[in-house]
Amino acid sequence: MLTVSHFRTPTVNASNRPKSFALSPGDMTQKAGVILAGALEVFTTYGYTAASMDRIAAGAGVSKSTLYSYFHDKERLFVSLIQWLTQNTNQIIFGLRTDLDPETPPDQVLRQMANAVLAEFSANQSLLTLMRLMIGESERFPDLAKTFVRTVQKPLLDHLALYFASQPQFKSLDPAVSARIFAGSLVHYLIIQNILHGRDIVPLDPDRMIDGLIYTIMAAGQSSLEA
Amino acid sequence: MLTVSHFRTPTVNASNRPKSFALSPGDMTQKAGVILAGALEVFTTYGYTAASMDRIAAGAGVSKSTLYSYFHDKERLFVSLIQWLTQNTNQIIFGLRTDLDPETPPDQVLRQMANAVLAEFSANQSLLTLMRLMIGESERFPDLAKTFVRTVQKPLLDHLALYFASQPQFKSLDPAVSARIFAGSLVHYLIIQNILHGRDIVPLDPDRMIDGLIYTIMAAGQSSLEA
DNA sequence: CAATCATACTAAACCGTCCAGTATTGTCAA
DNA sequence: TTGACAATACTGGACGGTTTAGTATGATTG
Numbered sequence: 001m002l003t004v005s006h007f008r009t010p011t012v013n014a015s016n017r018p019k020s021f022a023l024s025p026g027d028m029t030q031k032a033g034v035i036l037a038g039a040l041e042v043f044t045t046y047g048y049t050a051a052s053m054d055r056i057a058a059g060a061g062v063s064k065s066t067l068y069s070y071f072h073d074k075e076r077l078f079v080s081l082i083q084w085l086t087q088n089t090n091q092i093i094f095g096l097r098t099d100l101d102p103e104t105p106p107d108q109v110l111r112q113m114a115n116a117v118l119a120e121f122s123a124n125q126s127l128l129t130l131m132r133l134m135i136g137e138s139e140r141f142p143d144l145a146k147t148f149v150r151t152v153q154k155p156l157l158d159h160l161a162l163y164f165a166s167q168p169q170f171k172s173l174d175p176a177v178s179a180r181i182f183a184g185s186l187v188h189y190l191i192i193q194n195i196l197h198g199r200d201i202v203p204l205d206p207d208r209m210i211d212g213l214i215y216t217i218m219a220a221g222q223s224s225l226e227a
Numbered sequence: 228m229l230t231v232s233h234f235r236t237p238t239v240n241a242s243n244r245p246k247s248f249a250l251s252p253g254d255m256t257q258k259a260g261v262i263l264a265g266a267l268e269v270f271t272t273y274g275y276t277a278a279s280m281d282r283i284a285a286g287a288g289v290s291k292s293t294l295y296s297y298f299h300d301k302e303r304l305f306v307s308l309i310q311w312l313t314q315n316t317n318q319i320i321f322g323l324r325t326d327l328d329p330e331t332p333p334d335q336v337l338r339q340m341a342n343a344v345l346a347e348f349s350a351n352q353s354l355l356t357l358m359r360l361m362i363g364e365s366e367r368f369p370d371l372a373k374t375f376v377r378t379v380q381k382p383l384l385d386h387l388a389l390y391f392a393s394q395p396q397f398k399s400l401d402p403a404v405s406a407r408i409f410a411g412s413l414v415h416y417l418i419i420q421n422i423l424h425g426r427d428i429v430p431l432d433p434d435r436m437i438d439g440l441i442y443t444i445m446a447a448g449q450s451s452l453e454a
Numbered sequence: 455c456a457a458t459c460a461t462a463c464t465a466a467a468c469c470g471t472c473c474a475g476t477a478t479t480g481t482c483a484a
Numbered sequence: 485t486t487g488a489c490a491a492t493a494c495t496g497g498a499c500g501g502t503t504t505a506g507t508a509t510g511a512t513t514g
Contacts, residue, residue, distance in 0.1 A: 044366065045366060047364065047366070049275075050367075052469085066495080074470090133363075136362060138422050140273075149429060153428075176431060177436055177440065178443070188407065189411060191362065191414075196365055196372040196375060197369050201373060204407065208404060215400070215401075216405070216408060216443065223447065279503075280504080289458085289459090290460065291461095291507095292460085292507095458511100458513075460511080462509080464508100467504070467505100469500105471499080474496095479493095
């Protein structure tokens with residue numbers, strides 16, 4: 001269970017040293033959300049180091065005092081932000097996971113998933129931002145990167161692998177590898193097109209990408225090729 | 228043709244304003260290479276902003292004066308470094324591209340390629356570093372990201388697509404999409420395992436990954452599934 | 455004599471702290 | 485219900501100490 005730690009209530013108590021709490025996201029103050037939203041934009045634009053706390057405060061429309069009353073320091077603000085995004089991402093992903101209904105044909109399920117992923121990632125910029133920040137700062141925050149893998153990537157891959165394993169059509173395929181191929185192709189596509197700004201350089205229609213991917217997996221599953 | 232621009236000769240002329248040249252990599256002084264190698268390590272460890280010019284100078288074993296005599300400023304040093312890495316990467320990739328011999332069976336060719344990619348990226352840390360830096364700084368240096376796509380990703384994808392198109396075994400597959408699936412699966416695998424430190428969290432043997440990937444593409448190619 | 459080194463310097467930015475003052479909100483007595 | 489008061493949240497600005505990019509100066513080396 002992920003909790004947003006390094007978060008402190010704005011209660012400036014007598015000692016002027018407010019203590020911090022590990023709060024579940026529901027407990028988070030409205031102001032904290034405003035700060036995180038502003039921080040996201042600034043971190044997105046400048047990266048971790050170049051994003052100054054002054055700019056974050058300005059971006060969030062909050063005084064620096066308030067900023068520091070909610071978050072102890074820059075590093076823990078960043079960690080809280082990533083955890084916040086991670087939770088949002090998780091909710092989104094688990095929201096769009098088409099309940100692996102064994103009735104509907106697998107190609108429809110897969111297409112539905114792929115469509116949802118590409119649509120969601122294209123519409124919701126913060127998901128790609130999370131990916132980019134995580135990769136970019138993975139050396140400075142290795143533990144955070146592992147948390148990201150554990151709470152976002154692993155459940156998704158496990159879910160996919162479970163689905164591939166459950167369908168007899170794919171019994172000749174390695175479920176774990178198929179999950180990697182499915183997710184990896186889409187993630188790589190998103191990285192090239194949206195993060196590295198390669199849309200005009202290596203253009204590829206998302207529908208064409210999805211069609212080809214679905215066809216490849218379906219065809220491989222139904223093949224009687226010997227290993 | 229890629230040239231290492233933003234590079235200036237160490238000639239500190241009278242006006243103390245040495246002019247810069249666009250030099251082909253062969254013209255690059257030995258010292259410039261030393262500086263770039265040191266810069267790579269520091270940028271890798273600290274990221275762009277947190278890598279100070281003092282640390283870079285120290286890491287390269289060079290005085291700061293010399294540093295600035297070869298590179299106008301930090302930004303152009305970084306651009307030169309990326310271009311330098313891009314060229315190295317290109318040479319490596321084009322070096323390991325198994326000359327698309329139509330004689331050898333496709334599965335062997337693909338396996339050879341996948342093996343070479345994974346082996347090379349695991350052994351040569353700087354390739355992954357390049358990937359990580361490019362993604363992490365893609366908002367600060369969008370043009371650099373495009374250059375990366377144009378000079379590294381696009382040739383690789385084109386090369387793969389051409390190969391898929393040339394082999395009758397894959398005539399039922401979309402060559403461009405197959406190239407994306409092939410490269411994307413491997414890149415995503417490398418990102419998860421090596422960049423995001425997910426080896427222990429979502430373990431997957433590289434050979435198993437390659438086997439599954441090759442099988443999937445081969446089986447899909449030989450399938451007679453109707454679209 | 456060109457290249458390099460070592461060092462010191464400037465001007466600016468940064469983080470985190472601190473504080474005087476201002477809204478906002480609630481409590482409680484009259 | 486109203487008015488006084490207290491607690492809390494927040495602002496805005498200033499500050500110390502540190503770090504940064506980039507420049508300048510003079511010594512050293514081959």
